[in-house]
Amino acid sequence: MKTEPNNNLRQFQQVLEIIEKNNHDKTHLITILQQVQDAYRYLPPQVLTYIATMLKMPVAEVYGVATFYAHFSLEAKGKYVIKVCDGTACHVKGSSKLLDTLYSKLKLSEKKHTTDDMMFTLEAVSCLGACGLAPVMVVNDKIYGEVNAKRCGEIVDNIINAELGEG
Amino acid sequence: MKTITKATLELIREHYNKSIKSVHKRIIVCAGTGCIANGSMLVYEALEKAIKATGMELFVELELDVHDDKKKVHLNGSGCQGFCAQGPLVNILPEETMYVKVKPEDALEIIERSILKDEVIERLLYVNPVTGERSRGQLDIPFYKLQNRLVLGECGHVDPENIREYIAHNGYFAAEKVFNHMTDVDVCDTLVDSGLRGRGGGGFSTGKKWHLTRVEKSDKKYVICNGDEGDPGAFMDRSLMEGNPHRVIEGIMIAARAINANEGYVYVRLEYPLAVKRMRKAIEDAMDAGILGENIFGSGKSMHISVMEGAGAFVCGEETALMASIEGKRGMPMPKPPFPAQKGLFGKPTVINNVETLAAVPLIIRNGASWFNQYGTSTSKGTKTFALTGHVANTGLIEVPFGTTLREIVYNIGGGVTDNDGKVTGDGFKAVQIGGPSGGCLTETDIDLPLDYDNLIAKGAMVGSGGLVVMNTQTCMVQIARFFMNFTQNESCGKCVPCREGTKQMLSLLDEIIEGNGTIETIELLQEVGKCVKKASLCGLGKTAPSPVLSTIEKFNDEYLQHVLKKRCATNNCKSLRNVTIDIEKCIGCTSCARKCPVGAISGEKKQPHVINSDLCTKCGVCNSVCKFNAILGF
Ligand SMILES: Cc1cc2nc3c(=O)[nH]c(=O)nc-3n(C[C@H](O)[C@H](O)[C@H](O)COP(=O)(O)O)c2cc1C
Numbered sequence: 033m034k035t036e037p038n039n040n041l042r043q044f045q046q047v048l049e050i051i052e053k054n055n056h057d058k059t060h061l062i063t064i065l066q067q068v069q070d071a072y073r074y075l076p077p078q079v080l081t082y083i084a085t086m087l088k089m090p091v092a093e094v095y096g097v098a099t100f101y102a103h104f105s106l107e108a109k110g111k112y113v114i115k116v117c118d119g120t121a122c123h124v125k126g127s128s129k130l131l132d133t134l135y136s137k138l139k140l141s142e143k144k145h146t147t148d149d150m151m152f153t154l155e156a157v158s159c160l161g162a163c164g165l166a167p168v169m170v171v172n173d174k175i176y177g178e179v180n181a182k183r184c185g186e187i188v189d190n191i192i193n194a195e196l197g198e199g
Numbered sequence: 200m201k202t203i204t205k206a207t208l209e210l211i212r213e214h215y216n217k218s219i220k221s222v223h224k225r226i227i228v229c230a231g232t233g234c235i236a237n238g239s240m241l242v243y244e245a246l247e248k249a250i251k252a253t254g255m256e257l258f259v260e261l262e263l264d265v266h267d268d269k270k271k272v273h274l275n276g277s278g279c280q281g282f283c284a285q286g287p288l289v290n291i292l293p294e295e296t297m298y299v300k301v302k303p304e305d306a307l308e309i310i311e312r313s314i315l316k317d318e319v320i321e322r323l324l325y326v327n328p329v330t331g332e333r334s335r336g337q338l339d340i341p342f343y344k345l346q347n348r349l350v351l352g353e354c355g356h357v358d359p360e361n362i363r364e365y366i367a368h369n370g371y372f373a374a375e376k377v378f379n380h381m382t383d384v385d386v387c388d389t390l391v392d393s394g395l396r397g398r399g400g401g402g403f404s405t406g407k408k409w410h411l412t413r414v415e416k417s418d419k420k421y422v423i424c425n426g427d428e429g430d431p432g433a434f435m436d437r438s439l440m441e442g443n444p445h446r447v448i449e450g451i452m453i454a455a456r457a458i459n460a461n462e463g464y465v466y467v468r469l470e471y472p473l474a475v476k477r478m479r480k481a482i483e484d485a486m487d488a489g490i491l492g493e494n495i496f497g498s499g500k501s502m503h504i505s506v507m508e509g510a511g512a513f514v515c516g517e518e519t520a521l522m523a524s525i526e527g528k529r530g531m532p533m534p535k536p537p538f539p540a541q542k543g544l545f546g547k548p549t550v551i552n553n554v555e556t557l558a559a560v561p562l563i564i565r566n567g568a569s570w571f572n573q574y575g576t577s578t579s580k581g582t583k584t585f586a587l588t589g590h591v592a593n594t595g596l597i598e599v600p601f602g603t604t605l606r607e608i609v610y611n612i613g614g615g616v617t618d619n620d621g622k623v624t625g626d627g628f629k630a631v632q633i634g635g636p637s638g639g640c641l642t643e644t645d646i647d648l649p650l651d652y653d654n655l656i657a658k659g660a661m662v663g664s665g666g667l668v669v670m671n672t673q674t675c676m677v678q679i680a681r682f683f684m685n686f687t688q689n690e691s692c693g694k695c696v697p698c699r700e701g702t703k704q705m706l707s708l709l710d711e712i713i714e715g716n717g718t719i720e721t722i723e724l725l726q727e728v729g730k731c732v733k734k735a736s737l738c739g740l741g742k743t744a745p746s747p748v749l750s751t752i753e754k755f756n757d758e759y760l761q762h763v764l765k766k767r768c769a770t771n772n773c774k775s776l777r778n779v780t781i782d783i784e785k786c787i788g789c790t791s792c793a794r795k796c797p798v799g800a801i802s803g804e805k806k807q808p809h810v811i812n813s814d815l816c817t818k819c820g821v822c823n824s825v826c827k828f829n830a831i832l833g834f
């Protein structure tokens with residue numbers, strides 16, 4: 033991909049600030065990636081290359097770390113990230129029913145996580161640490177406890193309605 | 200640089216206790232993750248508003264000089280109080296009245312009746328589902344009464360974001376003691392005497408581990424607090440970090456003194472944002488107070504702690520992988536030896552301990568080794584926190600001495616086993632899974648087994664981190680084994696072949712059984728591969744990954760046999776093995792299922808009950824979705 037140098041610089045300004053805040057320290061790579069992902073919502077490939085150059089380390093190594101940890105996403109995520117807990121406590125309380133409901137409602141699957149309109153990303157995660165309220169789901173930062181198939185549909189409907197209202 | 204002395208700690212404690220006395224009432228709202236999810240912050244705001252409306256003085260932070268005798272109310276949020284199923288919880292002191300399932304609408308009434316007057320609102324009290332009795336305070340509720348909350352003690356009482364309140368509860372006095380009045384050897388010896396064993400899974404003696412690191416000569420040593428808590432179904436460490444972060448920090452300081460380290464890390468998993476926030480705030484406050492930093496308590500020693508957030512990898516709970524992760528690398532385990540005590544973080548001697556282990560340490564220093572080891576069994580001293588979840592009436596966070604039985608935990612504290620709709624049943628439990636993906640299952644026959652490290656290992660399970668998942672009779676154990684296998688297979692880091700490939704093979708063998716293609720040989724092969732993975736894997740993840748499978752095959756052999764020989768799943772959880780039939784009472788013979796069945800397996804006369812030919816049926820579920828009379832059984 034060819035980009036204007038100036039444009040490039042501006043594009044990576046935020047990444048550069050993050051790297052500088054971490055003193056160009058290789059051992060802070062995970063923290064750097066976390067902060068970059070917070071800013072961009074995902075880790076675009078050019079950014080990984082840029083980070084590697086700035087930290088003077090092989091791109092493969094940065095890429096290796098970025099792909100090792102489940103939290104890092106090399107693909108853009110939707111506006112609403114829905115995490116359905118499939119930890120032990122939630123599993124025995126029927127979390128797979130929630131997943132089935134949401135997969136079919138949002139037309140997603142275990143392979144396809146994000147809706148085409150970039151509105152929702154659906155992920156199955158293991159344990160959110162609220163097992164006392166199993167089954168649990170989280171939308172962005174809000175935790176919902178004791179969710180059943182009906183309620184998780186309603187939660188998504190409410191978001192869609194709110195979005196339509198705004199749009 | 201600011202330092203603090205024992206005299207100052209005492210002064211803070213005294214002032215604080217004085218100002219507490221001048222407060223007319225205290226309201227503590229549980230602000231643990233469970234209660235927040237149930238809306239406790241809305242309750243908090245509503246209470247705040249209601250207090251202001253009455254014109255009483257409201258304190259969210261206790262002031263040090265309050266001398267007038269106007270009615271004052273102190274409102275604060277606390278960490279997890281444990282009784283998550285009944286949240287949001289509101290406690291009123293000094294009466295110790297506990298209200299459960301409080302809604303924002305109740306706030307005004309609480310203020311008017313229980314704060315301005317001394318009345319108790321019956322409707323908000325906990326009702327014992329068995330006896331129908333209402334319990335007024337924590338001490339009357341069986342869930343609490345039967346526990347020994349030592350490590351969790353202040354969790355749920357103190358405001359986790361207020362360092363002065365922690366000091367007022369004798370906090371940081373133990374740290375002062377070890378920095379100024381004990382030698383490193385004394386500290387390690389006290390821990391050895393206490394019998395404290397690691398709560399992170401391995402159960403290694405904490406005192407011995409510290410001694411091993413203490414004797415290493417190095418200019419730099421580290422203490423790491425392992426807050427990765429990867430076991431799905433466990434949330435003890437989360438609750439401790441959220442509910443009493445200063446205790447964890449004090450534990451880290453004591454460990455640092457014992458091994459002569461001056462730098463520490465707290466590694467917290469990323470799913471716990473509140474724990475990260477509270478730990479960071481607590482460290483900042485301790486720095487500001489002069490408790491952390493340079494010249495601690497005037498001892499000339501220094502200590503700095505930073506918090507690092509994980510990035511979502513179960514294997515990073517393993518100590519060597521965790522250290523790789525702090526160093527900014529892929530979190531892959533390393534072969535041991537060298538042990539972290541010799542070559543740990545950045546190649547330096549390192550002590551790594553679990554959150555709960557470290558949280559117990561200040562208590563041991565404060566109260567003495569013999570106080571601690573009066574609790575527990577001969578080989579497992581002290582208490583253990585468990586996350587009690589699954590099909591049990593009172594889900595939540597509990598703490599009991601080692602040696603407590605499942606009968607006590609599931610029935611007396613937990614309030615009994617529930618069915619899939621959440622109602623308490625008399626059927627008992629089918630299994631209690633303990634130790635997460637590394638653990639195994641206990642059954643009703645183990646109901647009176649005193650739970651401790653060694654008894655559990657002997658039963659093919661382990662204490663692990665302390666997730667205790669109760670499963671009712673409607674649970675398919677083959678599915679549970681598959682669930683854990685799927686988890687470990689996903690989380691296998693891929694470094695060693697036995698774990699990477701072995702878990703994959705085990706998962707596909709389990710799938711064969713679940714899909715109805717298994718034979719006796721499948722089970723045998725599963726056991727053989729399992730034993731091989733257990734023996735040959737590099738780290739604890741692989742070494743314990745087969746445990747849930749092997750343990751269920753042993754304890755629920757009949758169920759496995761039924762799956763492979765009869766191709767039946769008695770609990771109807773395995774889709775392919777479902778026995779799909781038609782309820783002749785409900786079927787009115789509308790024929791819609793017969794018309795929709797893609798393989799023509801359903802036949803029958805119009806207006807007469809239909810039947811399914813099980814030889815043809817593929818259990819696709821179309822009949823179930825078209826039937827308007829709920830007449831299809833097996834889904
Ligand atoms: C796969 C795997 C995951 C682990 N996860 C954790 C964990 O989440 N928390 C923890 O404290 N220890 C965990 N451990 C145990 C640690 O390696 C280590 O033994 C422990 O933190 C030592 O602390 P302790 O002596 O206080 O128990 C894990 C071990 C393995 C093999």
Ligand code: FES
Binds near residue numbers: 162168
């Ligand atoms: S298992 Fe779902 S929150 Fe813990």
